[in-house]
Amino acid sequence: MRRSFRQLETQQHALEYAQRLNNEWPERAQICQHIAQQVVHTADHLHTAAPHVLELCCGPGMLAEALLVALPTMRYVGIDLSPTLLEFTRQRIQLHDGRIMLIQANLNENAWLDQLAVYDAASPFHAIVTMQSLHDLGGEPEVSRIYGLARELLVPGGLFLNADLVVAPGVELPNNPGRRSIARHLALLEQHGYTNSHSTLTVAGFGCVVGNLPA
Ligand SMILES: C[S@@+](CC[C@H](N)C(=O)[O-])C[C@H]1O[C@@H](n2cnc3c(N)ncnc32)[C@H](O)[C@@H]1O
Known part of the structure; x- marks a missing residue:
């Protein structure tokens, strides 16, 4: 099922x-390594x-694991809707x-x-990352809202990175309106005041877009 x-x-x-995610998109391992390298570079x-x-x-913690290995002194916060996947991740890491x-x-x-603040994790982040997920939040307004909120949580110069499934410019998927083109993601990042917004990787239907909070 x-x-x-x-x-x-x-x-x-x-x-x-x-397992299904990795079977359908074997490139996810490559994307995790790519994201980890972007965060290492930002920390440096x-x-x-x-x-x-x-x-x-x-989700199931694949990127969390890659980040924790690549950044041995990193403090990590993960958020997800699914208690089942969070328990899976807790055991994994x-x-x-x-x-x-x-x-x-x-x-x-x-x-x-507020939950971030309650858990005393409200100190600003050097990087905020997300993989194969923001399209699941709804459509472009939901993605854009996250871009705007993330901006308030970053240190000056901090990195926002979204590696998600994308569509070609101008394409709309009525059943999956959260899938935007790389150009739309970059435009949204710029609208929210991120600098240096650009795409760092395109592979297997994924686009990885980044932007920095002005230093
Ligand atoms: C396709 S999975 C990707 C999980 C993980 N990022 C990965 O790549 O392995 C999408 C994830 O988004 C989470 N998600 C979807 N809607 C959410 C929401 N409104 N708030 C928080 N998490 C949500 C799901 O629980 C799921 O873990």
């Missing part, structure tokens, strides 16, 4: 979901010894316990911003 992230109830469901650029990184929609925090929240609501 092909379950959506809303239908995952057991750890076996979570495992099958994680910002001269921080302990980068603070937020992942939106961490428990080796790094002490520098991880996982938060269950709906990113389309505002409570996650």
Whole structure:
């Protein structure tokens, strides 16, 4: 049975979901490494010894694991809607316990911003990253809202990175309005005041777009 992230109830469901994503998009491992390198580069650029990184929609924790390995002093916060996937991630990265925090929240609501503060994770982030997820929030308004909120959570010069499934310019998918073109993502980043917005990778239907908070 092909379950959506809303239908995952057991750890076996979570495992099958994680495996299905990687079977359908084997390039996800390459994308994780690419994102980790972007964050390493940002941490070097910002001269921080302990980068603070937020992942939106961490799902089964594949990117979290790659980040924690690539950045041994990183403090990581992951947010996701699914308690089942968060438990899967907690077990997956428990080796790094002490520098991880996982938060269950709906990113389309505002409570996650307060939750960050409650958990004392409200200190600004050097990087905010997300993979294969923002299209699931709805359409362009939901994606744009996240771009705007993320801007308030970054240190000056901090990195926002979204690696998501994209469409060709001008294409609209009525059943999947959150899939935007790289050009639209870059335009949204610029509208929200990010600088140096550009695409760093296109592979297998994914586009990775980045922007920086002005220094
Ligand atoms: C396709 S999965 C990708 C997961 C992970 N980023 C990865 O690439 O392995 C999409 C993720 O977005 C999460 N998600 C969808 N809508 C959400 C929302 N409104 N708030 C928070 N998380 C959400 C789902 O629970 C799921 O984990």
